[in-house]
Amino acid sequence: MTFCKKIMVMGTDTDVGKTVLSLLIMQNLTAKGKKPFYLKPFQTGCVGPSDSTGDAAFIHRHTPGLGGIDPAPSVLNCHKNPKAPWFAARDMGQTINLPRTMDQIKEKESSHSHLVIEAAGGLLVPLTETLTVADFIKQSKARPVIAARAGLGTINHTLMTVECLRARGITPGGIVFMETPQKEEKTSKTMIQENMEAVEKFSNVPVAGFVKNISDFQNPDPDALKIVECLLKSCHFA
Ligand SMILES: Nc1ncnc2c1ncn2[C@@H]1O[C@H](COP(=O)(O)OP(=O)(O)OP(=O)(O)O)[C@@H](O)[C@H]1O
Ligand SMILES: C[C@H](N)[C@H](N)CCCCCC(=O)O
Numbered sequence: 001m002t003f004c005k006k007i008m009v010m011g012t013d014t015d016v017g018k019t020v021l022s023l024l025i026m027q028n029l030t031a032k033g034k035k036p037f038y039l040k041p042f043q044t045g046c047v048g049p050s051d052s053t054g055d056a057a058f059i060h061r062h063t064p065g066l067g068g069i070d071p072a073p074s075v076l077n078c079h080k081n082p083k084a085p086w087f088a089a090r091d092m093g094q095t096i097n098l099p100r101t102m103d104q105i106k107e108k109e110s111s112h113s114h115l116v117i118e119a120a121g122g123l124l125v126p127l128t129e130t131l132t133v134a135d136f137i138k139q140s141k142a143r144p145v146i147a148a149r150a151g152l153g154t155i156n157h158t159l160m161t162v163e164c165l166r167a168r169g170i171t172p173g174g175i176v177f178m179e180t181p182q183k184e185e186k187t188s189k190t191m192i193q194e195n196m197e198a199v200e201k202f203s204n205v206p207v208a209g210f211v212k213n214i215s216d217f218q219n220p221d222p223d224a225l226k227i228v229e230c231l232l233k234s235c236h237f238a
C-alpha cells in the first residue's frame with residue numbers, strides 16, 4: 001500500500017463519531033508538527049459555513065492552532081435542513097455540484113500537506129438524485145477509514161459498509177469503534193470485544209480499537225490517541 005495524504009473519515013451511519021474521529025486524527029497530525037486541513041464537503045443542518053454548531057467549528061475549537069480561525073473554508077456545501085444532502089439542497093432550490101466540489105478539494109490538496117475529509121452520513125446517503133456518498137468517496141481517491149458504533153447492531157452495519165465499499169472497488173483502510181453517548185444501557189466490555197472480533201474476522205479490515213467516551217475533547221485520553229496512531233499506521237496515512 002502506498003502512503004496517502006488524503007484520508008476520508010466515513011461512517012456506518014450519521015451520528016456514529018465521524019467528527020470525533022476526524023478530530024483525533026487532526027490532533028495526532030498536529031502533535032507531529034504537520035499542518036492538516038479538515039474538510040466537510042457536505043454539511044447539512046448548516047446555518048452558515050461559519051456556524052458554531054457545525055462539524056468544522058467543532059474541529060477548529062479543539063485542534064491546537066485552529067481556535068479562533070473561521071472554519072468556513074472547510075465547508076464546501078452548506079445546506080440548512082438536517083437531512084440527506086440531496087434533499088437539503090433541493091429544499092433550497094439547489095443541486096450539489098460534485099465536479100465543482102472535487103475541484104475545490106483538489107485546490108485544497110495542492111496547498112496543504114494532509115487533508116482530513118469527513119463524509120456525510122453513511123455510505124449510500126444520496127448527494128443528488130443519481131449520486132451517493134460512495135460515488136464521492138470513490139472519486140476522491142482518499143483512503144477511507146470507518147467510524148462505527150460500538151454497541152449492539154454494529155456488526156451488521158459495519159460488515160455491510162465494508163461489502164458495499166468493496167463492491168465499488170474501494171479498499172477500506174481501517175475501522176474504529178466509537179463510544180457515542182447512548183440513551184440505552186452502556187454496552188458491556190465483553191460485547192464491544194465481541195463486536196470488534198466479529199468485524200475483523202469477517203471483513204479482514206484492521207480494527208484499530210475502541211475509543212471510549214471522551215470527556216474533554218481538548219485533552220482526549222492517551223488511549224484514544226494510541227488507537228488513532230494505530231489506525232493511521234495500518235492505513236499508511238502519513
Ligand atoms: N468517543 C466519544 N466520546 C464522547 N462523545 C462522542 C464520542 N464519539 C462520538 N461522540 C459524540 O456523539 C455524537 C455524534 O458524534 P459525531 O458528531 O462525531 O458523529 P458524526 O458521525 O460526525 O455525525 P454526522 O453524520 O452528523 O456528521 C456527538 O455529540 C459527539 O460529541
Ligand atoms: C443531518 C445529519 N447530521 C447528517 N449530516 C445527514 C445525515 C443523512 C442521513 C440520511 C439517511 O441515512 O437516512
Ligand SMILES: [Mg+2]
Nearest residue numbers: 018019055118
Ligand atoms: Mg460529523
